[in-house]
Amino acid sequence: MEEKLSREEAWELLTEYTKTPALRKHALAVEAVMRHFAALASEDADVWGVVGLLHDVDYEKFPEEHCKKAEEIMKERGISDFYIHAVCSHGYGICTDVKPESPMEMTLYTVDELTGLINAVCLMRPSKSVLDLEVKSVKKKFKDKSFAAGVDRDTIRSGCEMLGMELDTVIRETISGMRENAEAIGLKGNL
Ligand SMILES: [Fe+2]
Ligand SMILES: [Fe+2]
Numbered sequence: 001m002e003e004k005l006s007r008e009e010a011w012e013l014l015t016e017y018t019k020t021p022a023l024r025k026h027a028l029a030v031e032a033v034m035r036h037f038a039a040l041a042s043e044d045a046d047v048w049g050v051v052g053l054l055h056d057v058d059y060e061k062f063p064e065e066h067c068k069k070a071e072e073i074m075k076e077r078g079i080s081d082f083y084i085h086a087v088c089s090h091g092y093g094i095c096t097d098v099k100p101e102s103p104m105e106m107t108l109y110t111v112d113e114l115t116g117l118i119n120a121v122c123l124m125r126p127s128k129s130v131l132d133l134e135v136k137s138v139k140k141k142f143k144d145k146s147f148a149a150g151v152d153r154d155t156i157r158s159g160c161e162m163l164g165m166e167l168d169t170v171i172r173e174t175i176s177g178m179r180e181n182a183e184a185i186g187l188k189g190n191l
Contacts, residue, residue, distance in 0.1 A: 005083055010050040013077065018060045021186075027053050029115045029178055029185040030108070036177030037107045048104050051086045055108060067091040067098075094155070100162060110159025113151050114174050117141065120148040122187045129189025130178045138171050 018024055034052030038045040058069035067088045074084045088098040089105040090112050100109040121141050122130050141147045142156075160167050182188040 003080060004047065005050050005079060007046065007050060007053070010053045013073070014053055014057055017057050017073065020060055023056065023060055025185045026115065026119070027056060028181055029119065029187075030055060030112055032181035032185065033111045033115055033174050033177030034104075034107060036173060036180060037111070038104070040173060041103055041107075043104065048107070051083060051104060051108060054083070055087050055090050055112065057087070067096045094152075100159075103163070106159060106162040110156060110163060110170060111174050111177075113153075113155050113159075114170065115178065117148055117151040117156075118171075118174060118178060119185075119187065120151070122189065125189070127189045127191050128187070129191045130175060130182050130185075130187040131189065131191045133175055135168055135171050135175065138175070139168070142167075142171075 014027055015024065018027065031049045031052035034048040035045040038048035054070075054074070056066075056070075058073055059066050062069040067090075070087050071084050074087065085098060086102075086105050086108065088096045089100040090108045092099050092109060100106045118130065118133070118138055121138050122128060122133055125133070125137075142153060145153065156170075157167065160170050163170070178185060178187060
């Protein structure tokens with residue numbers, strides 16, 4: 001990795017391309033979870049967080065060219081290949097053939113879809129909150145394929161395999177990460 005990208009720069013770039021509140025919340029959720037997993041792995045939470053924040057930077061404007069446009073947008077800004085590779089690798093097997101290689105990339109690949117599932121589970125709860133959400137509630141909805149059908153369970157499973165982590169552990173830690181920024185990601189609910 002060459003030059004470190006600041007959080008401010010990443011946020012500015014994200015919000016320039018992403019106006020939809022739900023997409024901004026998704027970016028913030030993935031950022032929070034990436035920071036949490038970085039801390040668990042004794043890695044640089046600022047770097048992992050920025051990658052989480054930017055991973056869908058092109059999605060609102062270019063959903064058909066997801067990840068490809070992200071590469072262009074980031075290159076234009078002079079952002080290093082380290083970040084570009086990381087962002088692109090979350091679409092592995094879906095919209096890119098860039099394989100997640102580092103623990104950071106494998107984590108992004110795994111938690112991207114999972115934060116979406118957890119978000120959907122929270123919103124149907126009476127509390128509308130992630131703060132009192134239990135792993136078993138997420139597990140139940142993980143198995144119910146008709147629930148949040150757009151969430152690719154196989155991606156989450158293969159991500160857990162890459163990481164060498166149990167699904168339950170990944171769910172638990174993803175919930176913990178989301179709790180750390182519950183208010184901003186709209187999942188504080190009525191608690
Ligand atoms: Fe994406
Ligand atoms: Fe995403």
